[in-house]
Amino acid sequence: MNPTRAEIDFAKLAFNVEQIRRHIHGEYPKRKIKICGVVKANAYGHGIEEVSKKLVDLGIDFLGVANYDEAIRLRKLIPNTPILVFGTLIHSKLEPAKYVSILHKHNLTATVASYDTAKFLNDYSRKFKSKFKVHIKVDTGMRRIGLDYKGAFKTIQQIAALKNIELEGIFTHFASSEEKNKTFSKLQLKRFNKLLGELKKAGIEFPIVHSANSGAVLDLKGSYFNMVRPGLLLYGYYPGNGVRNKIKLKPIMNLKSKVTFIKKIEARESVSYGRKYFAKQNEFIGSIPIGYGDGYQRLLTNKARVLINKKLYRQIGAVTMDWIMASLGKRYNIKIGDDVLLMGEENGNYLGADKLGKLCGKIPYEMICAVADRVERVYLNG
Ligand SMILES: Cc1ncc(COP(=O)(O)O)c(C=O)c1O
Incomplete structure (x- = not known):
């Protein structure tokens, strides 16, 4: 089974709907x-x-x-x-x-x-x-x-x-x-x-x-x-910065995958197509099976961060169709099969579609719409 999936939390959807309801009826309590x-x-x-x-x-x-x-x-x-x-x-x-x-x-x-x-x-x-x-x-x-x-x-x-x-x-x-x-x-x-x-x-x-x-x-x-x-x-998500934070919202989708391969690379080695990343030192890298074929934008190359075990890691080298790589540093405490958050929010760590979109010149609408059909949608708290 492909570990890449979009977890959609219906409790958060309910929260957002309630926030909208309260906001509009707060203005007009008597009007349905x-x-x-x-x-x-x-x-x-x-x-x-x-x-x-x-x-x-x-x-x-x-x-x-x-x-x-x-x-x-x-x-x-x-x-x-x-x-x-x-x-x-x-x-x-x-x-x-x-x-x-x-x-x-x-x-x-x-x-x-x-x-x-x-x-x-x-x-x-x-x-x-x-x-x-x-x-x-x-x-x-x-x-x-x-x-x-x-x-x-x-x-x-x-x-x-x-x-x-x-x-x-x-x-x-x-x-x-x-x-x-x-x-x-x-x-x-x-x-x-x-x-x-x-x-x-x-x-x-x-x-x-x-x-x-x-x-x-x-x-x-x-x-x-x-x-x-x-x-x-x-x-x-908020449609623009001009109207941010008028109500509280929770992103309902967490785009996730797993670390499926770990290897050591040496200083001055390059990673991925086009050799857009060169290691400054010997380091470990983790490969994660998500790429632009899943809607993870290629323009995020060398720009994004991913969350593994509550810690952020840099995405390195060109985003490929099916894989990205993350720099795990000189030492790491990660196992094959550990969850990776690519987009969304978890444990107070924010990797929202707006934040990620900003890194690659896209609006949050595009980032969430881009999640490809081949990514399984998993519904939580239904
Ligand atoms: C006619 C119409 N109404 C409402 C919406 C919802 O827009 P938004 O996602 O900005 O709330 C759209 C989407 O673009 C639309 O086309």
Whole structure:
């Protein structure tokens, strides 16, 4: 058995969810604010099925995914919780009526980012007993997908006239809510609120209104409406330094392996591909079976540290596809089979995805999403 694994601690997930709940309801104790747990991209590398099941146990109200494939896969396991698909309806090889009926059968909630999408869903939904639920996406400055806020009022009026879809929600997405400076986020929020006000005057209201991703959950109170959409916070990381430490979080994944080979090298010998490390003295090195094939970034070469028996050791030489090496020094007290922490936190030693990412120019999102499929996910405290 390959000793490399990602241990995912559900007690820590529960802790993070509780911190988010307290934070948002601390601001608005009387308001019931739903949480849409964002589990796209395989729950940011943590395993979409297991994490989603746990989030449902923890009372999460919605699950957010990027596309219909993720949603259909999830629906097989999660029969009742609403699943909001953030992505657009892209062309399918299936005939449209069949395609829409599959999405409807799986009881998915669609994002509508254009009139055409709304019309498409509407036109192929005539026969259904229940209406296809949709959330309208408004682009207030992200410039990715969504109805441009400037012309959105008119388009939403047209969409509201369609009879076979249900306008359950409306939302927008922030471009820089993780930054300390909230000027642009506040402008986005202002644009969104103005549109909501105009729609209300015209008699168009939505049961669910949402905008807050992790950065906004932490630091933009006015953005909660009646649902928030945190992703990264669930997994225990802050989306940026500007909003760090607003609540306490615990990284839920510990990426681990074992020391599987120990050898002595002599001064001036090199280690690994490209000879990027030369020993200054005779020393022992330990080989650990994790590499960029597992998502351990090659750019960490000669930069990272690994934790073995509560002590940090330098990773040395190029990170290879399947192995890294660590300098154990002139004497060592480590056995083959001892655990190694590569990313995460253990016994107060912090090797978080944010810290490791900083060493190689990556954001914590990339570091956790990069953990490869071949790394076994082990769930603790389920
Ligand atoms: C539409 C939408 N909402 C919410 C999120 C969650 O973002 P974060 O992980 O920063 O909380 C994402 C992820 O990028 C998203 O695309």
